[in-house]
Amino acid sequence: xxxxxxxxxxxxxxxxxxxxxxxxxxxxxxxxxxxxxxxxxxxxxxxxxxxxxxxxxxxxxxxxxxxxxxxxxxxxxxxxxxxxxxxxxxxxxxxxxxxxxxxxxxxxxxxxxxxxxxxxxxxxxxxxxxxxxxxxxxxxxxxxxxxxxxxxxxxxxxxxxxxxxxxxxxxxxxxxxxxxxxxxxxxxxxxxxxxxxxxxxxxxxxxxxxxxxxxxxxxxxxxxxxxxxxxxxxxxxxxxxxxxxxxxxxxxxxxxxxxxxxxxxxxxxxxxxxxxxxxxxxxxxxxxxxxxxxxxxxxxxxxxxxxxxxxxxxxxxxxxxxxxxxxxxxxxxxx
Numbered sequence: 001x002x003x004x005x006x007x008x009x010x011x012x013x014x015x016x017x018x019x020x021x022x023x024x025x026x027x028x029x030x031x032x033x034x035x036x037x038x039x040x041x042x043x044x045x046x047x048x049x050x051x052x053x054x055x056x057x058x059x060x061x062x063x064x065x066x067x068x069x070x071x072x073x074x075x076x077x078x079x080x081x082x083x084x085x086x087x088x089x090x091x092x093x094x095x096x097x098x099x100x101x102x103x104x105x106x107x108x109x110x111x112x113x114x115x116x117x118x119x120x121x122x123x124x125x126x127x128x129x130x131x132x133x134x135x136x137x138x139x140x141x142x143x144x145x146x147x148x149x150x151x152x153x154x155x156x157x158x159x160x161x162x163x164x165x166x167x168x169x170x171x172x173x174x175x176x177x178x179x180x181x182x183x184x185x186x187x188x189x190x191x192x193x194x195x196x197x198x199x200x201x202x203x204x205x206x207x208x209x210x211x212x213x214x215x216x217x218x219x220x221x222x223x224x225x226x227x228x229x230x231x232x233x234x235x236x237x238x239x240x241x242x243x244x245x246x247x248x249x250x251x252x253x254x255x256x257x258x259x260x261x262x263x264x265x266x267x268x269x270x271x272x273x274x275x276x277x278x279x280x281x282x283x284x285x286x287x288x289x290x291x292x293x294x295x296x297x298x299x300x301x302x303x304x305x306x307x308x309x310x311x312x313x314x315x316x317x318x319x320x321x322x323x324x325x326x327x328x329x330x331x332x333x334x335x
Contacts, residue, residue, distance in 0.1 A: 108147055137276070
């Protein structure tokens with residue numbers, strides 16, 4: 001009962017924060033037919049700024065971190081990406097009305113990580129004064145790449161068996177390279193490397209940190225508008241995607257929270273780190289995943305996997321999962 005009360009209070013508070021306010025605001029604009037548009041170039045620049053900021057901070061912290069402390073969370077992050085895809089594939093395989101490659105692509109997108117949700121979670125933890133290791137966002141690519149590569153491999157194997165053609169084997173390394181070259185992961189990895197091998201503290205403090213929340217608010221406004229627009233697309237496909245998109249973020253987050261707690265007991269992983277790991281697992285990719293899956297699994301229906309992720313999965317991850325795991329962490333770690 002105490003947990004439900006705590007979660008309810010935090011959910012209401014989360015709905016009143018700028019983070020959710022801008023997301024809901026974007027959905028309202030789209031619902032009322034607003035002609036407001038944010039140019040694609042601005043959107044891409046904002047994403048670059050957010051991921052560079054996260055990467056720089058993570059790289060600077062990794063310089064002073066004990067690598068042994070990072071190893072277990074890193075392994076768990078990779079494992080979560082794999083487990084989420086396998087679990088989603090198993091679920092959709094039971095639903096005969098869902099096309100196999102559509103189910104795999106959806107599982108892959110939900111196994112990958114949303115940069116905006118991760119950024120929103122870091123802001124909430126700062127507001128809650130919940131400490132987390134700054135290198136935790138650096139776990140992003142390990143979960144992201146593991147999920148996308150596995151989904152692409154599963155889809156390619158299925159399609160080859162379906163077509164029964166003697167084609168060349170799947171080039172796993174090429175898939176990994178293509179994922180690393182994506183705009184989102186490239187920006188994050190660049191920030192990590194610069195934070196590791198240079199001394200970017202001055203530009204970080206004077207430029208990236210002050211602009212972070214402002215850019216995040218614009219990104220969430222854009223995502224709110226897109227979420228509403230994608231909702232119409234989602235209505236044209238099986239209702240199973242809606243059910244999955246509602247339940248998957250919470251389920252995936254709880255799996256990650258459990259593994260994070262094991263890391264806490266084993267290597268002293270912080271409560272905030274556990275929350276961020278859970279939120280990353282609860283999120284579904286909004287930047288790196290869609291273009292990667294579009295090009296790698298062209299026969300999959302984007303309305304299914306992108307529609308379910310953007311219109312339902314992301315709002316659930318931000319509005320429900322962030323306060324849920326913050327409340328759960330405060331109960332678990334305060335006792």
